[in-house]
Amino acid sequence: MPNTTLNTLPIYTASADTQWVGSATTANTTKDLTSGTAFLAFTASATGGYVQRLRLRPLGTNVASLGRIFINNGQATGTTANNILWDEITLPATTVSETSALPTYEIPLNFALPPSYRFFVTIATGVAAGFAITVIGGKY
Numbered sequence: 001m002p003n004t005t006l007n008t009l010p011i012y013t014a015s016a017d018t019q020w021v022g023s024a025t026t027a028n029t030t031k032d033l034t035s036g037t038a039f040l041a042f043t044a045s046a047t048g049g050y051v052q053r054l055r056l057r058p059l060g061t062n063v064a065s066l067g068r069i070f071i072n073n074g075q076a077t078g079t080t081a082n083n084i085l086w087d088e089i090t091l092p093a094t095t096v097s098e099t100s101a102l103p104t105y106e107i108p109l110n111f112a113l114p115p116s117y118r119f120f121v122t123i124a125t126g127v128a129a130g131f132a133i134t135v136i137g138g139k140y
Contacts, residue, residue, distance in 0.1 A: 013138025023130035060129025074116035
């Protein structure tokens with residue numbers, strides 16, 4: 001017998017929710033988010049949230065690095081079981097220019113987050129100018 005208590009109606013966010021980190025520069029090589037500097041990029045509201053995409057934008061000249069994106073269940077990051085490494089993205093070296101645009105690196109997400117869940121981002125090598133980290137989403 002089918003479960004008739006499931007929600008069969010689409011759910012939409014009640015309002016836009018864009019959150020960001022102004023400049024991420026500090027290295028962190030942890031693979032489980034339990035130590036080092038991590039940049040809080042997004043926190044779902046008390047009723048949950050939807051995350052559409054995460055963007056990393058170099059702010060100038062940087063050495064090559066790696067961005068790691070973690071989902072945290074809203075609890076202490078020092079406990080391994082509270083975090084999951086969601087994705088990684090290669091961040092090539094960049095040189096600021098007045099005639100060529102710096103690239104933006106984007107990770108599509110397109111999923112709902114439970115209430116108070118968070119996205120953290122780490123940068124694997126220290127960089128000079130840093131990266132602006134932006135998460136585009138919505139609040140339920």
